[in-house]
Amino acid sequence: MTFDSEQYYMMKNKKVLVDPPSGDKYGFPKLIPLDELWRIEDWLMDNGYPEKEIDDYIKRAFFDMLVDDRDVLARKLPFKEILEKKIYLTYPFKAGFIHVDRWEVLTAYIKAFDFKTGCELGVSEGETFFNLLDENEDLFMYGVDIWELQGDNKLETYQHENPLEKRKEIVFDKLQKYSSRVKIYEERTDEAHAHFEDESLDFIFIDADHTYESVKRDIELWAPKVQKEGMIFGHDLNWGDVARAVGEMFTNFYVNGDNVWSAVKTSLRN
Numbered sequence: 237m238t239f240d241s242e243q244y245y246m247m248k249n250k251k252v253l254v255d256p257p258s259g260d261k262y263g264f265p266k267l268i269p270l271d272e273l274w275r276i277e278d279w280l281m282d283n284g285y286p287e288k289e290i291d292d293y294i295k296r297a298f299f300d301m302l303v304d305d306r307d308v309l310a311r312k313l314p315f316k317e318i319l320e321k322k323i324y325l326t327y328p329f330k331a332g333f334i335h336v337d338r339w340e341v342l343t344a345y346i347k348a349f350d351f352k353t354g355c356e357l358g359v360s361e362g363e364t365f366f367n368l369l370d371e372n373e374d375l376f377m378y379g380v381d382i383w384e385l386q387g388d389n390k391l392e393t394y395q396h397e398n399p400l401e402k403r404k405e406i407v408f409d410k411l412q413k414y415s416s417r418v419k420i421y422e423e424r425t426d427e428a429h430a431h432f433e434d435e436s437l438d439f440i441f442i443d444a445d446h447t448y449e450s451v452k453r454d455i456e457l458w459a460p461k462v463q464k465e466g467m468i469f470g471h472d473l474n475w476g477d478v479a480r481a482v483g484e485m486f487t488n489f490y491v492n493g494d495n496v497w498s499a500v501k502t503s504l505r506n
Protein backbone atom coordinates (compact mmCIF):
# COMPACT_ATOMS: atom_id res chain seq x y z
CA MET A 237 0.00 0.00 0.00
CA THR A 238 1.42 3.39 -0.84
CA PHE A 239 0.51 6.61 0.89
CA ASP A 240 0.80 10.11 -0.31
CA SER A 241 2.55 12.37 2.10
CA GLU A 242 -0.36 13.82 4.03
CA GLN A 243 -2.00 10.44 4.51
CA TYR A 244 1.30 9.02 5.62
CA TYR A 245 1.82 11.74 8.15
CA MET A 246 -1.64 11.51 9.60
CA MET A 247 -1.85 7.76 9.65
CA LYS A 248 1.52 7.25 11.22
CA ASN A 249 0.81 9.64 14.03
CA LYS A 250 -2.91 10.09 14.10
CA LYS A 251 -1.87 13.64 14.74
CA VAL A 252 -1.25 16.75 12.71
CA LEU A 253 0.75 19.81 13.58
CA VAL A 254 -1.24 22.96 14.00
CA ASP A 255 0.58 26.22 13.70
CA PRO A 256 -1.72 29.23 13.62
CA PRO A 257 -0.55 32.77 12.81
CA SER A 258 1.66 34.20 15.56
CA GLY A 259 1.50 30.71 17.07
CA ASP A 260 5.01 31.03 18.43
CA LYS A 261 3.70 33.57 20.96
CA TYR A 262 1.35 30.94 22.40
CA GLY A 263 3.49 27.82 22.32
CA PHE A 264 2.56 26.52 18.85
CA PRO A 265 3.05 24.44 16.73
CA LYS A 266 1.24 21.73 18.68
CA LEU A 267 0.03 18.30 17.69
CA ILE A 268 -3.70 17.83 17.36
CA PRO A 269 -4.87 14.23 17.84
CA LEU A 270 -7.01 13.16 14.92
CA ASP A 271 -8.80 10.27 16.54
CA GLU A 272 -10.59 12.55 18.95
CA LEU A 273 -13.54 14.73 18.16
CA TRP A 274 -13.07 18.45 18.34
CA ARG A 275 -14.06 21.70 16.82
CA ILE A 276 -10.91 23.45 15.75
CA GLU A 277 -11.79 26.74 17.46
CA ASP A 278 -12.43 24.94 20.74
CA TRP A 279 -9.27 22.93 20.44
CA LEU A 280 -7.16 26.01 19.75
CA MET A 281 -8.58 27.88 22.73
CA ASP A 282 -8.21 24.84 25.01
CA ASN A 283 -4.59 24.80 23.94
CA GLY A 284 -3.82 28.40 24.77
CA TYR A 285 -4.59 30.21 21.54
CA PRO A 286 -6.54 33.42 22.28
CA GLU A 287 -10.03 33.84 20.94
CA LYS A 288 -9.18 37.21 19.45
CA GLU A 289 -6.76 35.55 17.01
CA ILE A 290 -9.16 32.85 15.92
CA ASP A 291 -11.05 34.79 13.31
CA ASP A 292 -7.84 35.75 11.69
CA TYR A 293 -6.65 32.18 11.67
CA ILE A 294 -9.83 30.76 10.26
CA LYS A 295 -9.96 33.45 7.60
CA ARG A 296 -6.37 33.36 6.56
CA ALA A 297 -5.47 29.73 6.91
CA PHE A 298 -8.38 27.36 6.88
CA PHE A 299 -10.70 29.07 4.49
CA ASP A 300 -7.91 29.51 2.06
CA MET A 301 -7.09 25.87 2.15
CA LEU A 302 -10.50 24.35 2.53
CA VAL A 303 -12.06 26.08 -0.41
CA ASP A 304 -14.00 22.97 -1.38
CA ASP A 305 -15.65 22.51 1.94
CA ARG A 306 -15.93 25.68 3.91
CA ASP A 307 -18.45 24.39 6.37
CA VAL A 308 -16.24 21.56 7.34
CA LEU A 309 -14.83 23.32 10.36
CA ALA A 310 -18.20 24.04 11.81
CA ARG A 311 -18.64 20.31 12.39
CA LYS A 312 -16.79 17.84 14.50
CA LEU A 313 -14.68 15.64 12.33
CA PRO A 314 -13.67 12.07 13.04
CA PHE A 315 -10.25 10.89 11.93
CA LYS A 316 -11.60 8.76 9.11
CA GLU A 317 -13.41 11.70 7.58
CA ILE A 318 -10.33 13.86 7.72
CA LEU A 319 -8.35 11.21 5.95
CA GLU A 320 -10.96 10.76 3.28
CA LYS A 321 -11.26 14.47 2.74
CA LYS A 322 -7.49 14.89 2.83
CA ILE A 323 -7.72 17.99 4.94
CA TYR A 324 -4.52 19.68 5.87
CA LEU A 325 -4.68 21.43 9.18
CA THR A 326 -1.40 23.18 9.08
CA TYR A 327 1.19 21.69 6.77
CA PRO A 328 1.32 22.38 3.94
CA PHE A 329 1.06 26.05 4.53
CA LYS A 330 1.77 28.79 2.13
CA ALA A 331 5.43 29.63 2.08
CA GLY A 332 6.24 32.43 4.46
CA PHE A 333 2.89 32.21 6.16
CA ILE A 334 4.00 30.72 9.43
CA HIS A 335 6.29 32.71 11.65
CA VAL A 336 8.69 29.97 12.52
CA ASP A 337 12.33 29.35 11.76
CA ARG A 338 13.45 26.42 9.67
CA TRP A 339 14.88 24.53 12.67
CA GLU A 340 11.53 24.84 14.44
CA VAL A 341 9.77 23.29 11.48
CA LEU A 342 12.34 20.50 11.40
CA THR A 343 12.14 20.03 15.16
CA ALA A 344 8.38 19.61 14.99
CA TYR A 345 8.86 16.72 12.57
CA ILE A 346 11.85 15.30 14.45
CA LYS A 347 9.81 15.10 17.63
CA ALA A 348 6.67 13.84 15.94
CA PHE A 349 8.55 11.00 14.24
CA ASP A 350 11.16 10.48 16.93
CA PHE A 351 13.98 10.95 14.45
CA LYS A 352 17.46 10.35 15.85
CA THR A 353 19.92 10.88 12.98
CA GLY A 354 19.91 13.64 10.40
CA CYS A 355 22.20 15.31 7.92
CA GLU A 356 22.25 18.93 6.84
CA LEU A 357 23.58 19.68 3.37
CA GLY A 358 24.91 23.24 3.51
CA VAL A 359 25.72 24.20 7.09
CA SER A 360 26.95 27.78 6.55
CA GLU A 361 27.52 29.25 10.01
CA GLY A 362 25.46 26.53 11.67
CA GLU A 363 22.32 28.42 12.60
CA THR A 364 20.04 25.49 11.79
CA PHE A 365 22.63 22.87 12.71
CA PHE A 366 23.20 24.03 16.29
CA ASN A 367 19.61 24.99 16.96
CA LEU A 368 18.58 21.45 15.98
CA LEU A 369 21.13 20.00 18.37
CA ASP A 370 19.98 22.31 21.16
CA GLU A 371 16.31 21.59 20.66
CA ASN A 372 16.67 17.82 20.22
CA GLU A 373 18.85 16.33 22.90
CA ASP A 374 19.00 12.82 21.44
CA LEU A 375 19.71 13.92 17.91
CA PHE A 376 22.95 13.08 16.08
CA MET A 377 23.63 15.49 13.23
CA TYR A 378 25.94 15.12 10.26
CA GLY A 379 26.78 18.28 8.39
CA VAL A 380 28.21 18.75 4.91
CA ASP A 381 29.66 21.99 3.60
CA ILE A 382 32.56 22.87 1.34
CA TRP A 383 32.77 26.49 2.60
CA GLU A 384 34.28 27.52 -0.72
CA LEU A 385 32.69 29.38 -3.56
CA GLN A 386 31.49 26.87 -6.16
CA GLY A 387 31.19 27.78 -9.82
CA ASP A 388 27.62 26.49 -10.01
CA ASN A 389 26.44 28.19 -6.84
CA LYS A 390 24.48 31.37 -7.41
CA LEU A 391 23.41 31.75 -3.81
CA GLU A 392 26.86 32.36 -2.43
CA THR A 393 27.46 35.32 -4.68
CA TYR A 394 24.84 37.07 -2.55
CA GLN A 395 26.07 39.44 0.09
CA HIS A 396 26.47 37.82 3.44
CA GLU A 397 27.66 39.37 6.68
CA ASN A 398 30.36 36.72 7.09
CA PRO A 399 32.55 35.32 4.31
CA LEU A 400 32.53 31.52 3.91
CA GLU A 401 35.87 31.12 5.69
CA LYS A 402 34.51 32.96 8.72
CA ARG A 403 31.31 30.90 8.71
CA LYS A 404 33.36 27.73 8.74
CA GLU A 405 35.35 29.04 11.70
CA ILE A 406 32.17 29.79 13.63
CA VAL A 407 30.98 26.20 13.09
CA PHE A 408 34.28 24.57 14.02
CA ASP A 409 34.56 26.72 17.16
CA LYS A 410 31.19 25.48 18.36
CA LEU A 411 31.61 21.81 17.46
CA GLN A 412 33.49 20.86 20.62
CA LYS A 413 30.44 21.49 22.76
CA TYR A 414 28.48 18.83 20.84
CA SER A 415 31.38 16.50 20.06
CA SER A 416 29.56 13.22 20.73
CA ARG A 417 26.56 14.18 18.58
CA VAL A 418 28.09 15.68 15.44
CA LYS A 419 30.21 14.90 12.44
CA ILE A 420 31.13 17.37 9.74
CA TYR A 421 32.30 16.58 6.22
CA GLU A 422 34.07 19.49 4.61
CA GLU A 423 33.28 18.37 1.10
CA ARG A 424 30.90 18.99 -1.74
CA THR A 425 27.52 17.35 -1.25
CA ASP A 426 27.99 15.32 -4.43
CA GLU A 427 31.11 13.80 -2.88
CA ALA A 428 30.11 13.40 0.76
CA HIS A 429 27.12 11.14 0.10
CA ALA A 430 29.61 8.30 -0.46
CA HIS A 431 30.40 8.19 3.29
CA PHE A 432 26.87 7.11 4.14
CA GLU A 433 25.29 3.67 4.06
CA ASP A 434 21.93 3.43 2.32
CA GLU A 435 18.96 3.97 4.66
CA SER A 436 21.22 5.09 7.50
CA LEU A 437 19.62 8.52 8.10
CA ASP A 438 16.18 9.44 9.43
CA PHE A 439 16.14 12.71 7.52
CA ILE A 440 18.18 15.07 5.40
CA PHE A 441 17.86 18.84 5.09
CA ILE A 442 18.95 20.06 1.66
CA ASP A 443 20.19 23.64 1.77
CA ALA A 444 23.45 23.76 -0.20
CA ASP A 445 23.60 24.87 -3.81
CA HIS A 446 20.17 26.16 -4.84
CA THR A 447 20.43 25.70 -8.60
CA TYR A 448 17.90 23.36 -10.23
CA GLU A 449 20.57 20.84 -11.22
CA SER A 450 22.16 20.75 -7.77
CA VAL A 451 18.95 20.45 -5.79
CA LYS A 452 17.89 17.62 -8.07
CA ARG A 453 21.28 15.96 -7.77
CA ASP A 454 21.24 16.29 -3.98
CA ILE A 455 17.83 14.62 -3.84
CA GLU A 456 18.96 11.85 -6.19
CA LEU A 457 22.22 11.17 -4.38
CA TRP A 458 20.97 11.58 -0.83
CA ALA A 459 17.43 10.16 -0.80
CA PRO A 460 18.81 6.59 -0.85
CA LYS A 461 20.62 7.42 2.40
CA VAL A 462 17.31 8.06 4.16
CA GLN A 463 15.50 5.16 5.83
CA LYS A 464 12.30 3.86 4.24
CA GLU A 465 9.98 5.81 6.53
CA GLY A 466 12.25 8.84 6.72
CA MET A 467 11.82 12.34 5.39
CA ILE A 468 13.58 14.62 2.99
CA PHE A 469 13.52 18.33 3.77
CA GLY A 470 14.97 21.34 2.08
CA HIS A 471 15.04 25.10 2.26
CA ASP A 472 13.97 27.97 0.02
CA LEU A 473 11.03 26.52 -1.85
CA ASN A 474 10.32 30.11 -2.85
CA TRP A 475 13.26 29.83 -5.26
CA GLY A 476 11.98 28.83 -8.68
CA ASP A 477 14.88 26.46 -9.25
CA VAL A 478 14.29 24.71 -5.95
CA ALA A 479 10.54 24.40 -6.49
CA ARG A 480 11.04 22.97 -9.96
CA ALA A 481 13.49 20.34 -8.74
CA VAL A 482 11.30 19.36 -5.77
CA GLY A 483 8.15 19.18 -7.90
CA GLU A 484 9.90 16.99 -10.43
CA MET A 485 11.33 14.63 -7.86
CA PHE A 486 8.29 14.03 -5.64
CA THR A 487 4.67 13.18 -6.29
CA ASN A 488 3.76 15.05 -3.12
CA PHE A 489 5.45 17.49 -0.81
CA TYR A 490 4.58 19.87 1.99
CA VAL A 491 5.19 23.59 2.12
CA ASN A 492 6.08 24.57 5.67
CA GLY A 493 6.95 27.80 7.39
CA ASP A 494 10.18 29.59 6.49
CA ASN A 495 10.00 28.11 2.99
CA VAL A 496 10.93 24.65 4.19
CA TRP A 497 9.71 21.87 1.91
CA SER A 498 9.29 18.34 3.17
CA ALA A 499 8.49 15.02 1.58
CA VAL A 500 8.31 11.45 2.76
CA LYS A 501 10.71 9.15 1.00
CA THR A 502 7.85 7.04 -0.28
CA SER A 503 6.64 9.95 -2.40
CA LEU A 504 9.76 10.00 -4.59
CA ARG A 505 8.87 9.57 -8.22
CA ASN A 506 10.27 6.40 -9.78
Ligand SMILES: C[S@@+](CC[C@H](N)C(=O)[O-])C[C@H]1O[C@@H](n2cnc3c(N)ncnc32)[C@H](O)[C@@H]1O
Pocket residue numbers: 338356357358359360361362363364365380381382383384386389391392400403423424425426443444445
Ligand atom coordinates in the same frame (compact mmCIF):
# COMPACT_ATOMS: atom_id res chain seq x y z
C1 LIG B 1 22.20 28.84 2.45
S1 LIG B 1 23.66 28.32 3.18
C2 LIG B 1 23.11 27.09 4.33
C3 LIG B 1 22.35 27.66 5.51
C4 LIG B 1 22.08 26.65 6.60
N1 LIG B 1 21.52 25.42 6.08
C5 LIG B 1 21.15 27.19 7.64
O1 LIG B 1 19.96 26.79 7.66
O2 LIG B 1 21.57 28.04 8.44
C6 LIG B 1 24.38 27.37 1.92
C7 LIG B 1 25.69 26.67 2.29
O3 LIG B 1 25.89 25.63 1.33
C8 LIG B 1 27.24 25.50 1.03
N2 LIG B 1 27.34 24.90 -0.29
C9 LIG B 1 26.92 25.44 -1.46
N3 LIG B 1 27.12 24.58 -2.47
C10 LIG B 1 27.68 23.47 -1.92
C11 LIG B 1 28.09 22.21 -2.43
N4 LIG B 1 28.00 21.92 -3.73
N5 LIG B 1 28.60 21.30 -1.57
C12 LIG B 1 28.71 21.59 -0.25
N6 LIG B 1 28.32 22.75 0.30
C13 LIG B 1 27.81 23.68 -0.53
C14 LIG B 1 27.78 26.92 1.12
O4 LIG B 1 29.18 26.88 1.42
C15 LIG B 1 26.93 27.54 2.22
O5 LIG B 1 27.59 27.53 3.45
